[in-house]
Amino acid sequence: MTHSAKHRRWLLPIAFMSATGLLLAGCSNGSSDSETGGGDAAADCADYEQYGTFDGDEVEVYATIVDVEADQLQQSWADFEDCTGITVKYNGDQEFETQINVRVEGGSPPDLAIIPQPGLLQRMIDTGKVVDPPQSVEDNVDKWWSESWKTYGSKDGKFYAAPLMASVKGWVWYSPADFTDRGVEPPKTLDELNSLTAELAKDNSSDTYRPWCVGFESGTATGWPGTDWIEDYVLRQQGPEVYDKWVAGEVKFDSDEIRQAFDSVGEIILDPVNVNGGFGDVKTINSTTFQDAGLAILDGNCSLHHQASFYEAQWPEGTKVAEDGDVWAFLLPNEEEGQGDAVTGGGEFVAAFSDSKATQALQTYLSSDLWANNRVKLGGVISANKGLDPNNAQSPIGKEAVRILQDDKTTFRFDASDLMPAAVGSASFWTGIVDWVNGESTDKVLQGIDATWP
Template identity: 50%
Template sequence: MALNHKRKVMAAAGIAALSLTTAACGSSSNNDPGAQASADTTDYSKWCDMKSELNGKTVSIYTSIVTPEDASHKASYKAFEDCTGVKVNYEGDKDFEKNLPQRAQSGNLPDVAFIPQPGLLQTMVDTGKAIPASKTVGDEVDKYFGKDWRKYGSVDGTLYAAPLGANVKSFVWYSPKTFKAKGYTVPTTWDELMTLTAKIAADDPGAKPWCAGFGSGTATGWVGTDWVEDVLLRTAGPDVYDQWVAHKVKFNDPKVADALAKVGAILKDPKYTNGGFGAPSTIATTTFQDGGQPILKNKCYMHRQASFYASNWPEGTKVAEDGDVWAFYLPSVDTSTKPVLGGGEFVATFRDAPEVKAFAAFLASPDWANAKAKATTNGGWVSANKGLDVANLVSPIDQQSAKILQDPAAVFRFDGSDQMPSAVGAGTFWSEMTNWVKGQDDKTTLDNIEKSWPAN
């Protein structure tokens, strides 16, 4: 898909001087030492035209994205800063999710916050401090992201936050070399996936078809929630998935029980897991970082995990379609549907000022998405922005993720547990999935989660 990242957009009321011009802004060198050396040919004129109004202003960012990932973010703002004269002050905090609501109470909110969960966005809107997105931002979202992403940045039908980065969770990691040597082909349907699983178990008694790890400190169990979400999205469809997230479909509904049973047919079968570690119950104590590593030792063939798992492979591992490891799309029940589970961040604003609106519009644009891709020289970042030129992403898995997100057939749904009340999504759903993989039965697991849902 050919993408023009020199596009120009019409101005919207409230963001001054976003007019069309033909004079290009002189682009400056990237301040990231690792940035690629090729010249930036993007036309930043629409941002440069705002300098007379914005020069000397500042915009503060608050986010959970910290060192070293913050370097490429800071570098990606350089053209905007040079063109507008706005200084962007960046603050990263590992305790962002806890501290942002507290800062709202104390009156110490930033101008802009990168919010990683729709539920937290709802919390911040409820404070009365969040500002609805400008028309310009809304137009960018409608043109370059679409209705699914707009929904996750909205509260009660009003858009508050444009999408920023994204990740794809619907991946299965494997070794292309091993598959080729064994004559295995990548499955395209769920039935093919299960047929392949059974064949691997029969062909190689010394290994297992699957490996997994739910361990993640105080967040142990989140991997299990992703499994259920991915499978439910495939077996019951996006409408039921949405109803389940909103608790209009209960946790112990037969459709959810069916999805959990399908997950159990893989993760709780000792013939199929846990390659390289032991019995299926070892999944509970295996860290998610270690979960897929037995693929490199021929002890495991497949590992369901998100695109960001690419950073967990040892240095020197070739992550490519012809490499040591690669990932294929977790197939749906048939080839006519392409559900995609994922996550991302959203740009919320808390100060009504031209420089804040302008910066939010920049972050929603393909100009920023492509600048960020170029600044992320080691890979590990992607956006669902359809104006992102996939060629600007340096990592093959990032490129594959972007293609999936831009696929018109893809139906994207945000991580379900991130949208549920924290007592469930970051509480009983995690803990009960951990109990489940240790041996607890399906009914008890789902009943316990259902009982924990807050009354109001």
């Protein structure tokens, strides 16, 4: 994962005057019909006239994104650079989450920072160094994102940072051929998921096969895939109101609501009849990497693996990911059939530490559907921007994830552990999951996590 242990990682014009002119509010023009491809061919600068022209201005963008994804990110604004005259200086740093604090406190912040967690964004806003975005950015967000996404980029009701990319969690990966051979289908409710698990467990004909393969190992972040399980169940069983109160600390871990999620997940992953296909007993969940865990599906050692959309990149080269392919995925269902999708996920936010006209021009472009379509065409990521053409996603699972994010019936909530205080979300919640898998009682785990809440 290129972001961190847990993260991967427009129809009315916005008019930008020249670098010395005014930024006018509005929305950028749609890109779905544009043939621009993020630098693959000569740019149609008509798409970029709204951002103005500049004479060698430079804007630094600082983020966690490295390697191939960083190359694609830079390609996504290549036409913008050619047409505006702005040079974008990109700085990718895997130590970003530590170094952004150092840079801001030391008086040398970047012009723009792509921040992978709402909690970190809130801490940056608290420094007083994040500058107000131009009205054009807020107008884009109002038009192209849901209210919840705007809320994650705001503090105390004031908007600061536009969303950028997104991920959808809560997928259950499986082999369509395996399901056909076993005469089973993807479940439509959580009860049906339990029934499916029980049906598959009847075929534990070898020492290696189990219905589920699960892996929570991730170096110093071991345990985080287990928090995703809990978060998915809390949202589906209790709804968004309880989920939000849990994130805010108003609903404790040691409450009936959160305990129900732990009990439901435990019925699956703590039962040796159900796990850990191809790897061993329940405790091997903590020693099996999240990257390797799902691969047991291809070996026939398990049938189900719970992991986010980014897991598509873990399948070996040549694996066909499609409904009629080697592997596919269904979204973890709700308690009742017919409800809109309830999904957890992640994403990034673009915060500014400079109010230069060039910075504002780039900030507005990054909040536009023009950028979203240019970037997604390049592959590897998706966005919750409603101006994104789902057909620009480079894989079937990507197209389905975009459809889910754009559906007005979808209930979306950001990954809870990313929203919680760091002492909980990226510490005691993770370690509590590890202890739980190792046999610690649910009571002790939940009370222990609550004890760390600031």
